[in-house]
Amino acid sequence: MKASTEKKIFPYMLLLPTVVVMVLVVAYPLVYNFVLSFKNMSMYHYYDARFVGLRHYASIFTQTELYWVFGKTLIWTVVNVFLHVALGVGIALVLNGRVVGSGVFRSLLILPWAVPQYISALTWRGMFNHEYGAVNLILKNVLHLAPIPWFSDATWAFAAPIITNVWLGFPFMMIVALGGLQSIPHELYEAAELDGAGPLGKLKNVTLPLLKPVLAPAVVLGTVWTFNNMNVIWLVTGGGLPADKTHILVTYIYKAAFTYYRYSYAAAFSVIVFFLLLGFTLAFMRHFKVTEAVFE
Amino acid sequence: MKGRGTRIAAHVFLVVVTLVTVYPIVQIVGISLRPADRLYSTSLRVIPEDATGRAYYSVVFEKDFLLWLRNSAIVSAIVTLVGVALASTAGYVFSRFRFVARKFGLYSLLIAQMFPATMLLLPLYVLMKGLHLLDSMAGLSVAYAATALPFCVWTMKGYYDTIPRELEEAALIDGASYWRAFRTVVLPLAAPALAITAIFSFMSAWSEFMVARVIISTRTLYTLPLGLESLSSTFQTEWANYAAGSVLVSLPVVLIFLFLNRYFVSGLTLGGVKQ
Amino acid sequence: MTRTLRFSVFLISALLLVYAALSGCAKKDDGSIAIWEQMDPEEQKLLDARLAAFQASHPGVEVTRLHFETELLRTQFQTAGLAGGGPCLVFGPSDQIGPMSTMKLIRPLNELLGEEFLSTFVEGSLDTLNGLVYAVPDQVGNHLALVYNKKYVKDAPANTNELIAVARKNTVDENGDGVADRYGLVFNAVEPFWLVPFLGGYGGWIMDARSGPTLDSPAMVKALGFVRDLRVKHAVLPKECDYQQAETLFKEGKAAMIINGPWSWGGYIGAGIDVGVAPIPRVSETGLWPSPMVSSKGYSVNVHCPKEKLPVVKELLDFLTSDENQLESARKIKMLPARRTAVDALGSIGDPFLESSLAQVRLGRRMPVVPEMRAIWDSMRPAFQNVLNGETDPETAAAEMQKAAVESIAKMKE
Numbered sequence: 001m002k003a004s005t006e007k008k009i010f011p012y013m014l015l016l017p018t019v020v021v022m023v024l025v026v027a028y029p030l031v032y033n034f035v036l037s038f039k040n041m042s043m044y045h046y047y048d049a050r051f052v053g054l055r056h057y058a059s060i061f062t063q064t065e066l067y068w069v070f071g072k073t074l075i076w077t078v079v080n081v082f083l084h085v086a087l088g089v090g091i092a093l094v095l096n097g098r099v100v101g102s103g104v105f106r107s108l109l110i111l112p113w114a115v116p117q118y119i120s121a122l123t124w125r126g127m128f129n130h131e132y133g134a135v136n137l138i139l140k141n142v143l144h145l146a147p148i149p150w151f152s153d154a155t156w157a158f159a160a161p162i163i164t165n166v167w168l169g170f171p172f173m174m175i176v177a178l179g180g181l182q183s184i185p186h187e188l189y190e191a192a193e194l195d196g197a198g199p200l201g202k203l204k205n206v207t208l209p210l211l212k213p214v215l216a217p218a219v220v221l222g223t224v225w226t227f228n229n230m231n232v233i234w235l236v237t238g239g240g241l242p243a244d245k246t247h248i249l250v251t252y253i254y255k256a257a258f259t260y261y262r263y264s265y266a267a268a269f270s271v272i273v274f275f276l277l278l279g280f281t282l283a284f285m286r287h288f289k290v291t292e293a294v295f296e
Numbered sequence: 297m298k299g300r301g302t303r304i305a306a307h308v309f310l311v312v313v314t315l316v317t318v319y320p321i322v323q324i325v326g327i328s329l330r331p332a333d334r335l336y337s338t339s340l341r342v343i344p345e346d347a348t349g350r351a352y353y354s355v356v357f358e359k360d361f362l363l364w365l366r367n368s369a370i371v372s373a374i375v376t377l378v379g380v381a382l383a384s385t386a387g388y389v390f391s392r393f394r395f396v397a398r399k400f401g402l403y404s405l406l407i408a409q410m411f412p413a414t415m416l417l418l419p420l421y422v423l424m425k426g427l428h429l430l431d432s433m434a435g436l437s438v439a440y441a442a443t444a445l446p447f448c449v450w451t452m453k454g455y456y457d458t459i460p461r462e463l464e465e466a467a468l469i470d471g472a473s474y475w476r477a478f479r480t481v482v483l484p485l486a487a488p489a490l491a492i493t494a495i496f497s498f499m500s501a502w503s504e505f506m507v508a509r510v511i512i513s514t515r516t517l518y519t520l521p522l523g524l525e526s527l528s529s530t531f532q533t534e535w536a537n538y539a540a541g542s543v544l545v546s547l548p549v550v551l552i553f554l555f556l557n558r559y560f561v562s563g564l565t566l567g568g569v570k571q
Numbered sequence: 572m573t574r575t576l577r578f579s580v581f582l583i584s585a586l587l588l589v590y591a592a593l594s595g596c597a598k599k600d601d602g603s604i605a606i607w608e609q610m611d612p613e614e615q616k617l618l619d620a621r622l623a624a625f626q627a628s629h630p631g632v633e634v635t636r637l638h639f640e641t642e643l644l645r646t647q648f649q650t651a652g653l654a655g656g657g658p659c660l661v662f663g664p665s666d667q668i669g670p671m672s673t674m675k676l677i678r679p680l681n682e683l684l685g686e687e688f689l690s691t692f693v694e695g696s697l698d699t700l701n702g703l704v705y706a707v708p709d710q711v712g713n714h715l716a717l718v719y720n721k722k723y724v725k726d727a728p729a730n731t732n733e734l735i736a737v738a739r740k741n742t743v744d745e746n747g748d749g750v751a752d753r754y755g756l757v758f759n760a761v762e763p764f765w766l767v768p769f770l771g772g773y774g775g776w777i778m779d780a781r782s783g784p785t786l787d788s789p790a791m792v793k794a795l796g797f798v799r800d801l802r803v804k805h806a807v808l809p810k811e812c813d814y815q816q817a818e819t820l821f822k823e824g825k826a827a828m829i830i831n832g833p834w835s836w837g838g839y840i841g842a843g844i845d846v847g848v849a850p851i852p853r854v855s856e857t858g859l860w861p862s863p864m865v866s867s868k869g870y871s872v873n874v875h876c877p878k879e880k881l882p883v884v885k886e887l888l889d890f891l892t893s894d895e896n897q898l899e900s901a902r903k904i905k906m907l908p909a910r911r912t913a914v915d916a917l918g919s920i921g922d923p924f925l926e927s928s929l930a931q932v933r934l935g936r937r938m939p940v941v942p943e944m945r946a947i948w949d950s951m952r953p954a955f956q957n958v959l960n961g962e963t964d965p966e967t968a969a970a971e972m973q974k975a976a977v978e979s980i981a982k983m984k985e
Contacts, residue, residue, distance in 0.1 A: 011393040014385040025442035026408040032419035046674040114549035152960040179488035217450030243953035277410035332842035336819040
């Protein structure tokens with residue numbers, strides 16, 4: 001067979017299995033939800049839902065309190081992802097240098113990822129207990145500070161799940177960054193040193209640009225996952241303490257679907273969230289030119 | 297010299313970060329040792345005065361822990377293999393070839409991840425029922441592979457991007473087939489990315505609960521997360537058993553990571569090859 | 572190229588093969604009867620033994636049990652039902668029959684079981700919607716009561732003034748480090764389920780006969796004020812006290828009294844606490860007894876359960892809710908029976924826990940099973956928490972609850 005024919009067929013052959021799996025599992029549920037969002041499926045119309053047009057979309061966009069919740073969701077996402085990346089990359093850089101017992105550190109530091117999330121989130125909830133929790137006891141007895149009302153103050157109650165989620169999420173970024181760092185040849189650092197670059201210069205001109213191709217997908221998906229992750233908030237704040245003030249957008253979807261059985265409304269809400277995240281992803285990818293190769 | 301000071305600072309930093317990271321885990325171990333299912337404690341003691349290892353015995357020998365472990369191991373192994381095989385090939389194509397709908401393909405991989413997952417469960421059930429994959433390891437594996445693939449493909453693609461093309465072009469000029477150039481030149485260089493892909497695929501299956509809950513409804517097919525959940529009820533949860541099970545569940549992950557550790561050590565893999 | 576081709580063909584055929592092979596193994600309907608439940612661990616053990624006995628006496632019949640957490644049970648049952656599947660029997664608290672019957676997921680049982688069979692259950696243990704029965708109960712209860720540690724409290728307080736006095740006496744910080752060594756009274760003070768008894772004690776209730784919320788009432792204001800005073804004025808209830816903290820304090824002997832339901836009492840005995848149970852005491856101001864919610868738990872039948880299985884299902888339901896089995900549950904896990912004859916035979920067991928429990932049930936009120944309940948809980952929760960945190964006063968909170976509940980119910984029905 002000719003090499004040119006091979007060149008034409010080869011990529012499609014390699015892609016085919018992935019395409020099959022993704023289309024098989026993903027396409028139907030997505031289409032199902034899009035269709036559902038234009039119907040009136042609810043507890044009262046479970047088997048006999050019919051099309052009602054854009055009604056749910058209109059009702060979502062006119063709920064003004066949701067814009068406030070959207071803002072909170074942004075804070076939740078940005079703070080989490082920023083700290084995940086900063087901590088993950090920072091620790092990876094330190095570990096990638098000469099460190100005594102680096103294998104031990106690496107293995108201990110992935111523990112938050114390894115332990116089932118349910119129990120660790122509840123353990124953190126216990127650590128935030130006002131009177132007996134480890135965090136307040138350390139604040140009081142070691143640092144002589146006033147105990148923090150973690151779950152009666154809306155701001156602190158939002159900080160608690162963020163702290164928990166940073167703890168849960170940084171190991172993943174650390175692993176990705178560690179892997180990515182292995183692709184950077186030492187020669188590039190040596191060359192940069194010859195050009196008179198200091199540690200910061202090397203970080204900015206060598207490490208980060210070469211880390212980008214591996215780190216960018218993790219950052220994009222990390223953002224998407226965090227935006228849609230209500231589990232940690234739900235578990236740590238005991239379902240929205242205080243007074244439902246810690247909810248993010250997905251919580252409203254969850255409640256609409258499972259507390260009130262408003263399936264179509266929840267589907268419409270999900271479609272909106274979907275387009276928000278799609279817009280973010282496209283903008284991010286375009287800005288950082290992630291689909292392009294580095295050495296072109 | 298600047299070296300000494302920075303090295304000490306680096307170690308102090310690592311020790312502090314590790315202590316903070318490990319402390320909650322130690323608490324979980326504490327819960328597993330507490331009798332009478334007390335999730336919280338009013339003291340800071342790590343090992344309770346009335347500590348007992350009974351929960352570990354109870355989980356392993358009185359529950360179906362070993363069965364759950366077996367099921368989870370099978371599903372996770374399948375998903376890891378499928379994830380690594382498909383992502384390493386698809387990622388390569390996205391990195392090296394320019395073809396119609398390439399960007400579209402890359403972006404559409406991410407689409408499913410953007411949709412709030414809870415809403416996908418109902419149609420997933422309907423779909424799996426239609427495909428006769430309900431209540432089967434195959435159904436679970438396919439669903440997990442689809443969750444893991446987007447990240448894996450993108451990561452592999454990103455890593456290949458950092459490997460210079462000249463390497464395999466040299467091999468092609470020497471008369472190697474595309475497959476051979478990929479297999480013998482590029483793939484070995486991408487070992488760290490393969491390690492990331494492997495551990496991520498593994499974790500997607502190992503710790504997943506919601507999809508398993510929807511697809512599996514036979515007790516003999518329970519995976520570890522389903523088994524652990526069966527220890528909890530609305531008010532009466534067997535906390536000690538739950539915590540003990542959680543500790544046991546995390547051990548294999550740490551072992552696998554120890555095994556993959558060498559791919560994350562600087563200088564062993566690429567270094568000089570890339571010129 | 573041959574290798575490429577071979578590899579791709581291999582991958583694709585491998586995928587197809589895995590799919591074909593394993594979908595072949597997917598379970599077909601094998602004639603067995605599945606039960607999905609959300610029982611506590613001890614109940615599950617009893618059920619397993621009963622299912623074994625039933626299968627032994629019915630050769631060829633297979634009954635399987637699958638455990639879920641309560642909310643997941645509902646969700647998963649609805650999902651399966653939409654696709655035309657799911658187990659023949661679903662076991663849960665009575666309030667799940669509201670949504671499930673509205674969705675037409677479970678069938679009315681009047682015809683299948685017959686009025687004669689249904690008349691063997693005590694008044695009020697059978698919940699009806701539009702006059703139809705949707706669940707066969709195997710227990711009545713789920714009610715809150717006052718549990719006290721006999722080391723600190725000799726006799727149960729007779730009214731709320733005494734309750735507060737005993738609680739104050741038992742809230743102590745011996746070493747003065749600002750961390751209480753013992754609290755007087757603990758309970759899950761973030762869930763409105765624990766507020767409802769006092770609402771009744773001040774003469775109010777959550778909804779009227781037409782399922783309309785009646786939350787903005789003087790009784791609600793009083794009840795909210797009462798619980799807030801426990802926290803703020805009397806300081807006998809810890810700050811931010813939730814279910815797990817209340818449990819921990821009581822099990823560690825660091826709380827004199829706790830308000831909790833029958834599901835929890837065994838755990839306290841297991842933790843080595845010498846406990847007594849009594850009805851939540853009369854409200855001093857009104858002279859009324861607090862009215863915790865009482866609900867039954869039982870089995871409902873899936874509409875998709877094949878017709879040919881119904882006769883066995885009927886026998887199984889009769890067996891699982893039989894006098895012997897209900898009395899066994901009463902003896903072993905202190906659950907109150909739902910059959911008349913079993914309730915009458917309760918005295919013969921002579922268990923003080925059961926007697927206190929029964930006394931509390933008789934003072935309680937039925938938990939409504941209509942779907943509107945979910946909106947009401949969801950609306951009460953934030954306002955209740957705001958009162959305890961001092962964010963709002965009881966009057967405002969009561970008005971907020973009512974407004975939120977009315978709005979949520981309207982949205983549910985739109």
